[in-house]
């Protein structure tokens with residue numbers, strides 16, 4: 434019998450080598466208690482959270498929590514069914530209505546996760562003989578959606594407008610074309626040139642899907658994302674998003690103005706063949722989304738946090754993923770995995786949690802300490818964070 438797990442031996446060896454040095458496992462941290470969107474107890478110690486996707490700090494919003502409790506009492510703990518059978522409750526419809534209002538769009542379809550939203554929408558839109566042109570740094574759920582639909586996948590160099598245009602021009606005449614982009618790329622926290630890319634895609638007869646997972650709630654005048662901020666939201670055919678970041682719970686969605694959109698509910702396998710979200714989850718999502726519509730002050734504070742952390746880290750001597758802060762994600766580039774893991778542990782010991790990100794999730798084989806800011810981080814906390822980066826950086830020789 435061949436052991437089907439032996440293909441993972443190199444990864445097992447790398448992991449064992451790293452942990453044999455006595456390092457705390459960076460991929461097995463337990464939050465023993467979560468006190469707020471920005472503070473948890475880890476290993477018995479108060480820890481500032483700088484590695485969550487809780488950009489707008491909605492997880493402890495009293496209205497959001499109350500809505501979840503009410504739905505739990507009124508509708509029970511789960512739907513035990515697909516959206517197209519017994520799994521659509523009034524709460525699911527209310528959530529889709531909140532999304533339509535938030536984006537000012539005609540249609541909204543809620544999935545059980547953002548991963549499934551990409552998997553479902555991309556595979557249903559583009560099938561065999563269709564072409565998907567995508568940024569090479571696209572999220573795994575986008576690639577998996579392409580694989581599920583069996584379309585021809587044509588990647589182009591990250592954020593390269595000319596490369597996108599060249600790829601589009603090479604696609605045979607008459608073929609179905611979908612361009613898939615992200616608003617904010619989550620590893621380096623950089624923003625896509627959507628204005629130019631959407632124009633190039635449309636000029637070449639392609640439909641456009643933008644994943645705004647890391648920009649919803651924060652970027653754009655109404656928090657609709659990078660497409661809104663760059664003035665092209667009306668030219669985008671499909672926006673994908675998630676509830677697991679700014680919305681502060683779990684779930685995914687697609688919004689669109691396409692007149693035939695509703696048929697997707699019947700033909701999209703990751704929507705049909707899975708149970709719908711619990712009513713408490715969609716009720717918290719709906720409340721959170723409606724509150725995000727009025728989040729201008731929070732958005733302004735989050736931008737302030739992002740600018741301050743970026744400038745402070747740069748001043749300390751760290752190499753960052755972007756020259757200027759472009760989103761709520763600030764990536765600190767580490768020279769290698771060992772140093773990255775040592776720095777991650779030193780920060781944790783100081784009382785700071787960040788994400789350690791490594792290939793294959795990261796571009797160009799980079800090891801990153803990914804910091805994601807929250808609108809609930811206070812100015813004092815940002816100061817504490819910078820002091821901890823300074824101490825950990827000096828202790829590990831990073832700066």
Ligand SMILES: Cc1ncc(COP(=O)(O)O)c(C=O)c1O
Nearest residue numbers: 546547548572619646675677684
């Ligand atoms: C760009 C992007 N799309 C989709 C997802 C999936 O979201 P979810 O956590 O809801 O499955 C993520 C999550 O990391 C993401 O970064």
